[in-house]
Amino acid sequence: MKNWDKIIRAYGLKNALSHDGVALQGPVISSLFHEGLEKKEVGKYVKRIIEILLEINSLSKEEQEKEFKKLEKEVSERPAREGLPELPDVSKTGVVMRFAPAASGPLHIGHIISNMVNSLYVKKYGGKFYVRIEDTNPEKVFADCYKSFKVDCDWIFGNVSEYIIQSDRMKIYYDYAEKLIKKKAAYVCTCSAEKFKKLAELKKDCPCRKNSLKENIELWNKMLDKSGFKEGDAVVRFKTPEKYKGMKNPNPAMRDFPLARINEHEHPRQKKKYKVWPLMNLAVAVDDIEYKMTHIIRGKEHMDNAKRHKMIFDVFKKKYPWTAFMGRIKFKDIPLSKRKIVASIESGEYEGWEDLRLPTLFALRKRGYKPSAFAKLAEHQGLSEVDKVMDSKEYFSLLDGFNK
Ligand SMILES: [Zn+2]
Incomplete structure (x- = not known):
């Protein structure tokens, strides 16, 4: 929970020190938004903001400086950002x-x-x-x-x-891989890497593209099974949709790219817990x-x-x-x-x-x-x-x- 009183005070002092000792409400409120205050919460705080700013404005410049030193760390280092263009489609929640x-x-x-x-x-x-x-x-x-x-x-x-x-x-990646298979948007390919590469170069479908759903589920389970497929035996491939010209996509990198593979190396964090790993995509x-x-x-x-x-x-x-x-x-x-x-x-x-x-x-x-x-x-x-x-x-x- 943020201590808004402290943050309001810090920004109020900062603003006062750069404006001849008088803090202005507008810039202080916009700083609070940067600190994560929700627009809809402003009403709740506005009375408190005015009270705090009035107190600050009644202090001498020396007193303001002294107090700001104590609260300085409440103010994030936030430079002006003229250089960054506004992003489109920004919602109220950011x-x-x-x-x-x-x-x-x-x-x-x-x-x-x-x-x-x-x-x-x-x-x-x-x-x-x-x-x-x-x-x-x-x-x-x-x-x-x-x-x-x-x-x-x-x-x-x-x-x-x-x-x-x-x-x-x-588990989440496995669930998605399975969902993609069930939606017929992915399949398990058991071709060798060289064979697939040749087919892709020729813009030809790999024979595994025609696997039935039942076959794909069986092959997927065999990938997950400890005593099933070994490293290099099978990969899950995305079935590049017709909308994107499938295996005839002009960019070879878009043709039925792999989604998951077997890698039996020990993982530094997960150790030997998994053998099927999702690829970056x-x-x-x-x-x-x-x-x-x-x-x-x-x-x-x-x-x-x-x-x-x-x-x-x-x-x-x-x-x-x-x-x-x-x-x-x-x-x-x-x-x-x-x-x-x-x-x-x-x-x-x-x-x-x-x-x-x-x-x-x-x-x-x-x-x-x-x-x-x-x-x-x-x-x-x-x-x-x-x-x-x-x-x-x-x-x-x-x-x-x-x-x-
Ligand atoms: Zn294949």
Whole structure:
């Protein structure tokens, strides 16, 4: 429960100090909305707001300063956000947005460049901001992610509503896979990867596409059964609808893409509990449906994925969230991809993940960067699909300018 008296007082003092000692009601109320006060609750608080502001305005400037020092931490660091355009279709309850990093390595500046805006929009409009740890590839889970992502995201965003760990939600993905099979929108394919790839290149249907519902259910159960199919024996595929030209879709990546597969590697969190794992396209679409995302802003590399997710939304007759894509920043001189960072660590160029020269959030925090600097820079850059190649010096000098 928020202590609104304290928050009203803090914003009132802040406003008074920037307006010759006189706090104004309008700006204080709009700050309260940013802090999560619902528009419909204003009536309840308005009398209290007026009383508090009158008290504040009767204080001397010195007294106001002294009191503000004590309450300063009630005020979120929230820069002006002229740079961010308004989002369409924002309801009275605000927006529901997410940051969904793969669990494969530590969070770094690249994640923030494409995703800071999600957190900022939730601060702007109110609503929910989820951080979703995508850890359903047991071979690619950085075991420290459950701890370090939380520390990093609490620090950099400061407004995470909930952390979602995908591998804790396996039953839900299984249910959806089964629903898709029952709706004849998915099938179990037992072709080898090479065979399917050839068929896809030739725009030909895989023979498993004709499986009856009964056959598909049997094969699905055999995937789940501990003594049934082995890794590589079977995958669940989405049946790309006729509306999207099925296996003749002009984009090969859209032709009956896989939704779930068997992977018998031990998972760092779930151990040997599961052998069938949802692929990113299934898990992401399911969570975006289940958590009722309203707006999704993510890296441009997810454009094809977004099209696949929309097809899954269509099957469940759900409206796909408003979507925008962010161009990537590529540094000429420092690695951003996990693969390149790992290679640089292995070659001895960097000491390890905690090397302060790496652009991880851990290192940036240790180096004294403030979250508000990233927020201001994100606002400065706005929404743009254009990729940029720059020298890291150029980027960090911009960031330093906002870090004062
Ligand atoms: Zn097949």
